[in-house]
Amino acid sequence: MAHAENDDTTLYLIDAMALAYRAHYIFIKRPLINSKGENTSAAYGFTNSLLKLISDHEMEHIAVVFDVPSQDGTFREDIYEDYKAHRDPPPEDLLDNLPRIKAIVRAMDIPVAEVEGVEADDVIGTLARDAEHDGADVVIVSPDKDFKQLLSPSISMYKPARGDQDFEHITAESFREEMGLEPSQFIDMLALWGDSSDNVPGVPLIGEKTSQKLLREYPDVESVIAHADEVGGKRGQNLKEFADQARMSRKLVQIKTDVDFGLDWHQLRQANPDMNELRRLFQVFEFESLLDRVDLNGDGTDASASSQTTSGDDSDALSFDFGPYEAVKELDPDVVDYGFIQHRDELEAFAETLAEHDRYAFDTETTSTDSMIASLVGMSFAWTPHEATYVPTPLPDGTSTQDVLDVLRDVLEAPSTLIGHNLKYDLVVMRRHGVDVQGTIFDTMIAHYLLHPEQAQNLNDVARSILNYKMEPIENLIGSGRSQITMREVDIADAARYACEDADISLQLAEPLEEALREIDLWTIAAEMEFPLVRVLAEMEHTGIRVDTDVLDAISERLADELDDIGSQIYELAGTEFNINSTQQLGTVLFEKLDLPVISKTSTGRPSTKESVLEELSTKHDLPGLVLDWRKTYKLKSTYLDSLGELVHPETNRIHTSFNQARTATGRLSSSDPNLQNIPIRTPVGREIRKAFVPREGWQLMAADYAQIELRILASMSGDEAMQETFRSGGDIHTDAAARVYDIDPDDVTRDQRRKAKEVNYGIPYGVSPWGLAQRLRTSVEEAQELIDQYRKSYPGVASLLNQLVEEARDKGYAETLRGRRRPIPDLTASNSNRRSAAERIAVNMPIQGTQADMIKIAMNSIDSRIRQSQLDSRMLLQVHDELVFDVAPGEEDALKSLVETEMNAALPLDGVPVVVDIALADNWLEAH
The missing domain is CATH 1.20.1060.10 (Taq DNA Polymerase; Chain T, domain 4)
Known part of the structure; x- marks a missing residue:
């Protein structure tokens, strides 16, 4: 495309959501939080990119295009009801930034284009073709690969680039050079390849490279399908079997260019930015660096000054670096050394090498996400970054799965340090296949969870957050929807690449995660509580309950x-x-x-x-x-x-x-x-449902329950003498609370008064509001408020603690348990009162409920260890709230009861308050509870 840098016949179309997503994830490791506790990463990053674009290119015709969701969906859902069905909803922080982005765009006098029920891609496609037909040049600003299908002599793309570049300029010519295809064929390429992000199924076993190769031989999807016999093999068979799916996929990925929505590209102009409003917005959002860069720290008297007038040389106000963008890393075959075992003699040599390492990453590939039915397809191992080995089961030379496991058994059951992501799954799978994997656990999912409990914990997201690394989606291998296959059907070389990446990335995550845990004093919780619990939970899942x-x-x-x-x-x-x-x-x-x-x-x-x-x-x-x-x-x-x-x-x-x-x-x-x-x-x-949960034949179920543990934790943390005395004397905390709240003798407390006091008792640790309590009691908000007020007067230590917990969390930015587990609460400083109130309730609840969670986890680890040491046949089966359930072998009733009571009492002693454990045995869970 010939650039029209100073020509008013160039239309710039900016894909708002794609750039906002990108901006959000640029800052995912260090989000921008203003003094109100608001995450402004997406708005800042988007504005930074937009200003860079404006500073580099004089432009008159420009629009920022947004998606507008419709409850009726789009035509693509009519074609395929699972279109985008598996896509995670946008992060709330990103959604919160969209109004900020629109306000900034409008203050810059840039038109916002949005059409309800029409995806932004189709709005951009239609505007681009309309402008092209009128002889204009079009620049689509987006990282979305789908727009490559629109490339022409007049339409090009600016893709936010990696490294120190500003934007990567993609033209029809550069596309042909790179792909060996015409831009229009990119529709067919996507139709065959599929798109996991939008849940476009494509054709199984046909990925990016294969689809590209096929379209170099045959011009379009229909021609590829017609020559399926020449393609041959499993891919050729799939082309015939999934021909209709390929045709449907083509309809899904093709951007519409003829939508009738009444927008005229000639009217999409930037003329008179409101510099006063822009200054105000940047000040509200606390974009101080942007105030300087756009020279908005002056008096702002020239509100009509166009940003184009200040986009001259490098010293100009709008000439700034593209920002802190770091290139997102992906699998580079030239950097990694991934391989797989093909013969038994290779396997035996590998087992000897693996045995020399006392710390390695481990991952399994299976046929199902359900560990109790999954069949083992292979295992991957890594002990050096960027290197990994995959062991398929069975081996290509015919060595059976059982023989493979027998060769590796000694090293897998040796006391090494095992690194992995969601290792509980792998432990259960291996246990079902006869291997009891031993050693110290380092689970990167759990480590990241302790650091960021409210973020996504899957390996893809953690790798993106910690390593700025984008992993290969499994859908590239097995597809999605009805055409999805299992890992057993994937080519071994492809499965090996995917599996080795999992093990390698888990290994690379371990060091920075451990450093971060140690830096904020969470390593002890990880190493002594959470990591050991992985093995305990795996054993419980494997055992199950009748x-x-x-x-x-x-x-x-x-x-x-x-x-x-x-x-x-x-x-x-x-x-x-x-x-x-x-x-x-x-x-x-x-x-x-x-x-x-x-x-x-x-x-x-x-x-x-x-x-x-x-x-x-x-x-x-x-x-x-x-x-x-x-x-x-x-x-x-x-x-x-x-x-x-x-x-x-x-x-x-x-x-x-x-x-x-x-x-x-x-x-x-x-x-x-x-x-x-x-x-x-x-x-x-x-x-009554619990009556259906029963022990093994001839055994009994035992239930061990912490009695009113959250209230005991509240009493201990608050130091409230009245509440502590009730627990020390063995009194009824709900009756005593009712007596104090209603100012009557405990003997005079009615059943209804005790019920109401009980709701207040249990509502307080959850930061219950008067409205919430009124709903529970089905009473007026006024009565609920009075009950809460009287409760606070009756237990001044508790009232003081509740205020203290909120203030401490506001000061630190997080709430923490007695053992030091943390939960960040950024909304404590939010300007929105509803969000701030919800955050205050979390600040009250988390230290209490989190301490209870820590207590029972410590007890579970200790009980499991004691059962093994005592060589008991009895097993721990369930953990539900404050309760543990056990299968008790005949003759072990007294030993197990004593063991469990001792360990639950000793798990986390409370100052000033006794810990009480209620234990009972019966023929079903209901009677034991």
Whole structure:
């Protein structure tokens, strides 16, 4: 394209979301946080790029194009309902920056182009072609590769570049030189290759290089499909089998250039930036360096001064460096030394070499993300950065999986230091394949979680955050959606490259993560609590728990009758039958038929029927309360009673829940498949579900529960003498609280008063608000506020602690437990009062709940160690909230009870308050609890 640097017939189209994403991740390791606690990284980085563009190119025609989500989606969802289905939602910090970016763009008098229901790519594509047809040149500013399909003699791209360059200029000519294809063929290339970020399936086993090669021989997708027999092999077979999928993918990736949205590119002009508004915005967002660079620290009297007038030589105000952008690293075959074992003699030599290293990274490749059904496909090892070895199972020479494991068994079961990401999964897989991997654990997922508990913990995100490294997506190998294959079907060379990268990057992460943990005194928690717990949880998952499905079926039948009964009552009150599960139909009944007040609305503007709304409406009409009862009953039946039986493992006949060690910001464990933490224990039916959890034949279940542990932690941390005395004397903390709050004798406390005091007791550690307490008690906000006020007067030590915790967290920027676990809380200084209030509740809750989490984790490690040392057959099965559940072998009841009680009591002693553990044995979990 011939540049029109001083020509008013060049249109610059800026892809807002792509540049905002890029700016956000540039600063991911060191986010820009202003004095209000707001993350302004995306707005700063975007503005920096935009100003650089303006300083380098005089421009008149320009627009910044945004996506505008529509509840009806786009035409691409009509073609393929899973389009972008697996894409993670944008980070909240990024979304918070979009209004800032728009405000800055508008202050610069740059048009904002956005069309509801039309993706930004299609807006840009249509504007670009319209301008091209009118004889104008077009520059698309975006890092998105998809725009390469639009390249022509008149349309080019500015891609934010790596290194010390400003923008990489991509033209139709440079594309042809690099790819050996015409730009229009890039649509076909993407159709065959697929796009994992948008969940475009493509054709399995056809990646970037293969699609490029095929299109050099055949001009388009249809021609490639027509010559599938000539392609041959598995790829040729897939081209025939997934031909329609390739055609569909082409429709998904092709940018529309004929959208009728009424925008005229001639009107997209920058003319008169509002320098006063720009100065104000930069001051509000605290972009001091940009104030200097754009020379906005003056008096600002010339509000009409165009930025173009100051874009001259290098000394000019707008001539500045592109910013702190670091090139994102990716796999470079010339830098790494990755290989795989093909023959048994190579394997034996490798085992001898591996045995010489007492610290190495380890990763497994399998056929499933479920460790209890996954079949081992291979293992990767790394002990030197940029070098790794993959051991496929079986080997290419026919050496069986079992023989491979036998060769490696001694070294895998030796006491080395094992580095990996989410090692619990690998330990369970290996245990199922007969290898008990030993050694000290260094789990990079857990290490990163301790440092950044609220960030994403998958290996891709951690590598991007810590190493500024982008890993190869697994979708490149196995595809996605219905056409997804398993790692078993992937070419060994491709699987080896992917697996070696996993092990290598895990190894490279270990050192900086350990340094960071030591720097802020979290290494002890990692090394002595969290890393050892990985092995304990792996053992618990592998063991599983027995479930009596007959009990589940009986409860399910009864609940079906209850649902029918509640439904009949709802229909009678509504005067009509409707789908109770349909929020839209329920809204019609509540707000149109019954004329109940609208409490809040959804993001689409419809009246909300969420739980808190129904709770509030239940004080005005009986129907909302019945709907709540129906929902709870329906959820119990569908989530647990109708699905628990399906989770029984076909080989073990037990349920193997997954324990999530890096999911909650407080440090507490969660579980999934099934989520045992969510089985309600306050309702009769919820408790009854526990009756289905039973021991092995001839054994017993034992449940050990910390008694009122969060309140005991609160009493200890606060030093409140009244609360501590209740616990020391063995009194009832809820009765005593009610007596103090209502200023009556404990003997005169009514059942309802104790109930209310109990809600306050348990609400305080969670930073409960008067409104929240009113919802729980179904009372007025005024009464709830009075209860909280009286509670604070009754327990002055507690009241003082709550204020202290907030102030300490605000001062430090984080809350911490008694053992030093941290949770960053940047919103404590947020200007938004709702966000600030929520942050204050976290500052109160985290030290208490997090300390409880630390306590039970320490106990679990100690108990597991003692069970092994004592050579008991009994096993720890479950951890749910403050409770541990065990399978108890005959004759080991007393020994295990004594062991568990001792270790749980000693895990984390509390000053001024005794720790009490309730223990019981029975034939099912309900009776043992």
